[in-house]
Amino acid sequence: MEPEFRLAIPQDLPAIHELETRVFPDPWPLEAFGDLPFGTAWVLEKEGKLLGYIIYLVALDEAVIINFGVDPKYQRQGYGRLLLKESMQSLIQRGHWYFYLDVRESNLPAIRLYQSLGFQSLGTRKNYYQEPPENALVMGLYLINKEV
Numbered sequence: 094m095e096p097e098f099r100l101a102i103p104q105d106l107p108a109i110h111e112l113e114t115r116v117f118p119d120p121w122p123l124e125a126f127g128d129l130p131f132g133t134a135w136v137l138e139k140e141g142k143l144l145g146y147i148i149y150l151v152a153l154d155e156a157v158i159i160n161f162g163v164d165p166k167y168q169r170q171g172y173g174r175l176l177l178k179e180s181m182q183s184l185i186q187r188g189h190w191y192f193y194l195d196v197r198e199s200n201l202p203a204i205r206l207y208q209s210l211g212f213q214s215l216g217t218r219k220n221y222y223q224e225p226p227e228n229a230l231v232m233g234l235y236l237i238n239k240e241v
Contacts, residue, residue: 094140096172098179101134101146108143109136116162119224133184137163137176145176149184156184158194173206181210181241190237195229197222207232210241 101109106126113120133149133156145163149156163173181192195218196203212232221229 096137096139096144096175098135098137098176101129101131101136101148103129103131105136105143105146109146112143112146112162112164113160115165119222121160135176135180135183137172144172147176147180149180151184151187151189154189155191155193156181156189158192161194169202173203174210177206177210178241181236185236185241190235192234192236194232195221196232198228198230204230204232207234210234211236 106123106129110121110123110126113126129148130150133151134146136146137144143164144167146161147158148160150159151157161173161177163176184192192212193215194207194212196207198217212234215231215233218229218231220226
């Protein structure tokens with residue numbers, strides 16, 4: 094069975110938060126998901142199980158990935174790439190051509206994924222992450238009239 098890519102809905106919040114606590118060393122508290130921008134948040138499910146989620150904030154022609162997680166049991170199997178590509182394609186269709194994100198400098202698998210889709214390093218945010226303390230690599234991509 095193929096995974097289902099769809100917009101997140103309020104009923105997804107408990108599963109998204111539970112996955113968040115397993116993916117990140119310093120997860121967002123459940124309250125942080127209270128104002129989730131459902132029109133720019135997607136999930137990937139397979140047989141009723143949440144495999145991953147991605148959340149963007151958008152303004153004008155820009156989209157910023159503010160949270161992106163894939164269940165550790167399903168990482169490095171192409172699900173993160175699928176979720177990222179499908180969500181970006183949906184945003185391109187809405188007129189968002191510039192994509193930005195922050196990623197831990199030590200998260201080499203994620204950095205390689207972003208680079209494989211054309212993201213470039215734009216700079217560093219010193220001590221951006223708290224637990225554990227770490228710099229963030231700022232990455233960006235411009236995709237006017239292109240596909241991911």
